[in-house]
Amino acid sequence: MSGFEYVVGFYAxxxxxxxxxxxxxxxxxWRDRERVGVGYCAPLLAGTVLLxxxxxxxxxxxxxxxxxxxGWQMIAALGISLPYVFVSRAMSPPEGATVTxxxxxxxxxxxxxxxxxxxxxxxxxxxxxxxxxxxxEFEEMWLAARIALPLLLMLTPSKLVxxxxxxxxxxxxxxxxxxxx
Numbered sequence: 001m002s003g004f005e006y007v008v009g010f011y012a013x014x015x016x017x018x019x020x021x022x023x024x025x026x027x028x029x030w031r032d033r034e035r036v037g038v039g040y041c042a043p044l045l046a047g048t049v050l051l052x053x054x055x056x057x058x059x060x061x062x063x064x065x066x067x068x069x070x071g072w073q074m075i076a077a078l079g080i081s082l083p084y085v086f087v088s089r090a091m092s093p094p095e096g097a098t099v100t101x102x103x104x105x106x107x108x109x110x111x112x113x114x115x116x117x118x119x120x121x122x123x124x125x126x127x128x129x130x131x132x133x134x135x136x137e138f139e140e141m142w143l144a145a146r147i148a149l150p151l152l153l154m155l156t157p158s159k160l161v162x163x164x165x166x167x168x169x170x171x172x173x174x175x176x177x178x179x180x181x
Contacts, residue, residue, distance in 0.1 A: 003069040004060075007077060011060060014081035015053040021088035022046045028092060029101065036093075039102025041159070044166035045091045045112070049084050051173035052119060056080055058180035059123060066131040076126030083115035090115075106157050116150040116169075142179060145172055 025046055029038050060067070067073065090112055093104040105112070124143050127133040135143065149172065153165040 003073075004064040004067045006069050007067050007073055008057075008060060010074065010077050011056065011081060014077070014085060015056060018049055018081070018084035018088040019053055021085065022049050025088065025092050036098065037100035037102065039100055039105075039159075040163045041105040041166060042091055042101035044163065044170060045087065045105060047170045048116060048166060048173065049088050049091075051170060051177065052116070053084055055173055055176045055180070056084075056119070056123065058177065059127070062180045063127055063131040063133045066133055068130065072130055073126070076122060076130060079122035080119050080126070083119040086115050087112050102159065106159065106162065109157065109162065110154050113150040113154045117147050120146045138179065142172070142176055146176070 025042075029042065090108055091105060092101065093099050097104070099107075120143055124135075124147075128135075146169075149165060149169050153162060153169075156162075
């Protein structure tokens with residue numbers, strides 16, 4: 001097994017958990033839609049987790065020839081993946097809560113948005129420092145926007161701004177899916 005295969009197996013375990021949590025969250029949203037309002041932020045946040053996980057996979061693939069396996073690489077994998085697992089669980093209120101999913105997001109947005117900024121920041125640091133990867137100019141701008149957008153969304157609890165910002169983040173992540181080589 002190559003170092004890349006070993007590291008990707010670890011990512012698969014952690015990111016698979018985040019994706020599974022989102023799938024269960026969608027099923028819960030559907031099941032409880034009559035009792036608990038969904039809104040727009042929760043589905044957009046779920047999309048962010050799914051698209052973010054796919055971008056992690058593709059950015060890891062881009063460094064496949066440079067990946068080494070050591071303790072720092074495993075710590076980096078945790079720093080990149082665990083924020084998605086956290087968000088995939090934190091995006092839903094506790095069982096039996098009557099608050100809408102959008103209101104729950106608005107109340108919980110700061111730790112959720114910090115987590116969404118941590119994952120790409122750790123990814124950039126680890127790919128430069130551990131894998132000696134060099135980003136293209138477009139990738140640098142994309143990553144700067146990817147880190148800055150969640151941090152900027154922390155500044156306001158406005159539903160409209162949060163919806164627009166999460167939509168923009170999803171669109172940015174879709175662009176990322178087709179940018180990694």
